[in-house]
Amino acid sequence: QENYDIALISKGFQHQFWQAVKAGADQAAAELGVTVTFEGPESESQVDRQMDMLAAALSRGPDAIGFAALDSQAATPLLQQANDAGIPIIAFDSGVESDIPLTTATTDNVAAAALAADKMAELIGEEGKVAVVAHDQTSRTGIDRVDGFVNRIEEAYPNIEVVTVQYGGGDQLQSTEITKSILLANPDLKGIFGANEGSAIGVANGKQELGSEVVVIGFDSGAAQKGMVESGLMAGAITQNPVGIGYETVKAAVAALNGEELPEVIDTGFYYYDASNMTDPEIAAVLYD
Amino acid sequence: MTTPLVEMLDIDKSFPGVRALSRACFELLPGEVHALMGENGAGKSTLMKILSGVYTRDGGTVKLDGKPVEITSPRQALDAGISIIHQELALMRDLTVAQNIFIGREPRRFGILDEAALNRDARAIFAQMNLKLEPTVRVETLTIAKQQMVEIAKALSYRSRVLIMDEPTAALNDAEIAELFAIINQLKSEGVGIVYISHKMDEIKRISDRVTVMRDGEYVGTVPAADTPIDTIISMMVGRTLSNETAAITDTSRNPVALEVRNLRRGRDIRDVSFELRRGEILGFAGLMGAGRTEVARAIFGADRREGGEIWVGGKRVGISSPQDAVAAGIGYLSEDRKLFGLATGLDVRNNIALASLARFTRAAGVLDDAGMHQAAEKYIRQLSIKTPSDTQEARLLSGGNQQKVVIAKWLLRDCDILIFDEPTRGIDVGAKSEIYRLLNQLAADGKAIIVISSELPEILRLSHRIAVMCEGRLTGILPGGASQEEIMRLATLREPAMEVRHAG
Amino acid sequence: MTDTTAPIAQKSGPRVSGALHRLLAFSGLIALVVVFSLASPNFMQTQNVLAILQATSVNGVLAVAATLVIITGGIDLSVGTLMTFCAVITGVILTYWGLPLPLGVLGAILAGTAVGLVSGTIIAKLKVPPFIATLGMMLILKGLSLVISGTRPIYFNDTPGFTQIAQGSLVGAVIPALPIPNGVMILFAVALLAAFVLSRTALGRYTFALGSNEEAVRLSGVNVDRWKIAVYATAGAICGVAGILIASRLNSAQPALGQGYELDAIAAVVIGGTSLSGGRGTVLGTLIGALIISVLANGLRILSVAQEWQTVVTGTIIILAVYADILRRRTL
Amino acid sequence: MTDTTAPIAQKSGPRVSGALHRLLAFSGLIALVVVFSLASPNFMQTQNVLAILQATSVNGVLAVAATLVIITGGIDLSVGTLMTFCAVITGVILTYWGLPLPLGVLGAILAGTAVGLVSGTIIAKLKVPPFIATLGMMLILKGLSLVISGTRPIYFNDTPGFTQIAQGSLVGAVIPALPIPNGVMILFAVALLAAFVLSRTALGRYTFALGSNEEAVRLSGVNVDRWKIAVYATAGAICGVAGILIASRLNSAQPALGQGYELDAIAAVVIGGTSLSGGRGTVLGTLIGALIISVLANGLRILSVAQEWQTVVTGTIIILAVYADILRRRTL
Ligand SMILES: Nc1ncnc2c1ncn2[C@@H]1O[C@H](COP(=O)(O)OP(=O)(O)OP(=O)(O)O)[C@@H](O)[C@H]1O
Ligand SMILES: Nc1ncnc2c1ncn2[C@@H]1O[C@H](COP(=O)(O)OP(=O)(O)OP(=O)(O)O)[C@@H](O)[C@H]1O
């Protein structure tokens, strides 16, 4: 087997979620004996920076590319270029609206957020006020998770009201301040959904600083969030399988290079975890630090 | 009788803390060179800035061709045919000479700057002035004299009916002055009215038709230049006949040497300058503008780099590479430009006085002894009669003379043995001036060694025990106190490298 | 302010000192508080007031650091990422090396000081404009924080009591009705200390003097470079305190955070009446400026103003605050 | 910011104009290119060179806008969010209103000009420092972009040919071997135009004059305020072009993008040898500065340098580039 060079262009870099994807990719790379690079812009709004990264990756002439599109339309020309050059593309995290990628290793964010809504409803007794603290007003994951949560509540739980959706850029501190304002403005609030890791931690922080009893449901894992779920500060959280996403992406890329058939979608799944099931082997495997 | 080009009547102007003009009057006829005279701070520049739209007057009337006008911006003044050469250079240093001259009036073709025409026009003006200057060089590379010529060329290029020249010759040499006067005579014959401000008496006699004298912002009188003796004009300026009183010159030649400078050099600015300064002595530095006196002082003080030379203080050689070293060696330097280099205008009087001595008022953990600073400041406020409501007044709110006293107090408090005063009386009124003279004499009597750099010969003559004269970066001679003006002027224009030392007595 | 009636003619009204402006900014703050109190009953609750104060603490400390630098006529764009860098250093000391808490605190402050020394030296000795030197430093620190932390947050779970630094309340332990978080008390302590340094020490005096006329200070025989470097080092040390604060609040050193915080800090300084051209400024003003920013953010959130409008309002208030200051100076 | 003690006459040695520095910056660029070419065979491939140029286009155009403002001695922190604002305006015109393409382009440029007029007026007439005026404007525009777009990207799928503005290649249609994207040609056109304006028009002349000595310009009877506003308006118009470019590259107006881009633009200007204190600067230098930034970013990526180190290197190069410029001026 050859030492393939695979470039992964993700949506982010410093965030723990992306570092977990990177870890999965590195793991697959080690197992399969290929080289992997991993890059992503600072924030999920920097669509053009991601294009520059993709272009630079193309110039490097990798054997395959893994790509998590911030905006799939924007990327189409470059993907076309890669396709013309015969470089297989594997989409990951969220789908690329194009038939160029051979497969997509992804989480259904809308469904995942809807699950969070169901759990929230269950925990607050299907009535009362809830709020959402999300990371980004314009990015795909931000939109999907907010929509998934809010729409599910509206459809299925007429007695629950989403009083506000606020955005803290995934910055823990800013999300903390936002949460405190929300709690103080709505003393009768029953629950808050934090739509990514930074938001979720911020929400839990805010709850703790105010000594509030509000139900917090988070998203993603990471050491801090796991600790909060363990201690009960956070009722539970949705986790995707970022390590699996990274792993499957690289594996699919190698398979494609070896001329194997690929399924259209590799659903890496999502799970709800709380203090009771965190140590189940199935769940523990998808949680990351 | 012809209608005057310009009539200014009862002009009032105040700045915060200063009444610059009080019922000042001025009149300019076509084809006339009208000298405007008065001591520093008399209000000459202010009056002309009002005429040229830089300042708006508080009261009074301005008439052009007999009709009252309101000039509220430089643009309006230029449109009305009034141009001015400002006392302070107002050039854009990053632009070329030609670009400076035609700023605001660039020749254009189809909306595009016609750089060729611009340079051609500039060249034409230079030719008319007999000036060798490349229109395409950047102004910042020029000497002060050349920059002054650019200002003149700029003013000429407007072809105005009224041309105001505020000390245009301050930085020029004799040949350049002669060219300027030829141009003035030419303009005069074309009917242009010229306002000429200068402190050089001989020029007034040579060029002007009438002289208007101002004092303390007020109109004193207008006299014909040809028939009025210089002494009369001077007494109109200062309000009394100046007795040429100089303090008796003490012989300091046996006092111990406080400062010795040996072979100070830096390029063409400072060429091998050596001299001694004794305790109790006031050594005057005379020379034309640009002679390099400030350069020498700054080099001794470590404010600018030097290429060679030794500095000995009290018989010991000292290495001075920054003002910090100089102050540590007991040398203080009062800069010629107090606004730029002397005063921290945002700080209050107390802190400005203490600025060079903060270490002395620093207690444990860097905490300042404000009470001690207050006492020290109060002492100098009393001693120098600094007019200020309190020592916490911001320095920028003081009048110029009092600001100057604050800077002097700063160096007195530092208690330096060697003090270099560069133009200490610049922008200072007559009263304050004599106070400063008295103070300098007192300091010398107390055993301090003092250098006074001044462009005013009478000041040099009045203060100095000995007089060092510089020309083009060289020390051309050291004269005993009381030397004649002619001798000083001879050395100040002595261009060949020769050193003359004439001993007193 | 003492009697300012100069003997020389002061025709244009009585002189008013910086006190008036502080009052102006202060009355701006009061106005905001009044508006928000009327608009929402939740605004003036003790808990919300404490939340506002807590939200001010990190930006407030950074703004105090920026105040020192801005008074010298400089600017510091690196305060945000320096804070993060210091937090990461604390994380390394406490969690990776397992050293005791005081060493972690000391480490952050020393790291801040060291970086400030470097920035100050680049500015004073190499004459690189502060804007560029601190812009470069901002990027360098941002990268280094990621490198040192291994691009992951460092948690302080093994250091019991670490979260108490900012989140606990010593005051609350004494006066239960007034549970002011320690983070807020630390902000006040830093501000008091900075105000003391500015008004009572040689360093403070030179800070103002440098901003007023650096050349005049140099020609007074003062070692200008040394004091300038000292100011940046002091600002760096204060950023170190901010680093500890934010780490304690988040119980973790988040290496990716910090860029963008410099603009909030500078905005607080400027709203507080400190001039960007140097020579004047007060820590009290900066505190008020920082409070205005947090009150605005909190109030607009409590009123559930859409987030996009929050930005618009904040931008407008910054311009208006500075314009008010300019108007005041012009009419004096 | 510069040393004020410099003696008037520059007697020492022959004067060298900006040409040398451009050479210095240029040789820096060459050095980077050589290093990267040697390190990776992929670097000098046509495709990668085109990718670098394409990556330079948006930042390059913003940097040209910033150059104009910086030469006047001002600063513009709003270039990034103004670009986004203009992109959103184009989106509204083309997609929401369905108007024809030329109107969309015109709309972006007019919007940029209008915002520039407002910033310029705040700076010239209200005397608010450029830093604050454009900081406030940055926030205002950031919020307004979100408000106008409804906080979601606006796509240009209904405007066929819109992506061709930046991504197509007219040059490639004529010379197939040289498929230079239009975006790059637009950058060159904007740069040429700006260089022309700076060197050949009254606006350019006053841009330099204002940065050199604003008071002298006023005394020469020039309407300083008007020209200053004109400079900010021109810079705004150029940001409008950048807005179209980025919208075309992304086939969408991304309302959340833009903040932070101002620092890259200013860095390009400064690396290119334009002085932050005004009066001097060249568009060519800015282009080289912008290229250095993209070459650095691209080269470090091609070499697979870890992302966290890329930031560190970039910060260091910014400081070094400016320091080199300072050294050069000091030794001349
Ligand atoms: N902008 C200003 N603000 C405050 N005071 C000023 C200002 N300009 C001038 N003055 C004061 O007004 C008075 C008159 O100044 P002016 O410059 O007109 O004097 P002058 O006769 O030109 O003196 P010189 O011979 O030194 O040029 C002085 O006391 C000066 O300090
Ligand atoms: N860089 C500069 N830009 C503008 N003016 C300057 C500059 N440097 C010096 N000057 C001014 O030019 C004049 C000539 O100064 P220089 O130091 O060359 O001569 P000098 O012997 O000190 O003469 P004087 O004492 O009569 O000014 C001084 O008034 C000085 O303030």
Ligand SMILES: [Mg+2]
């Ligand atoms: Mg004058």
Ligand SMILES: [Mg+2]
């Ligand atoms: Mg001099």
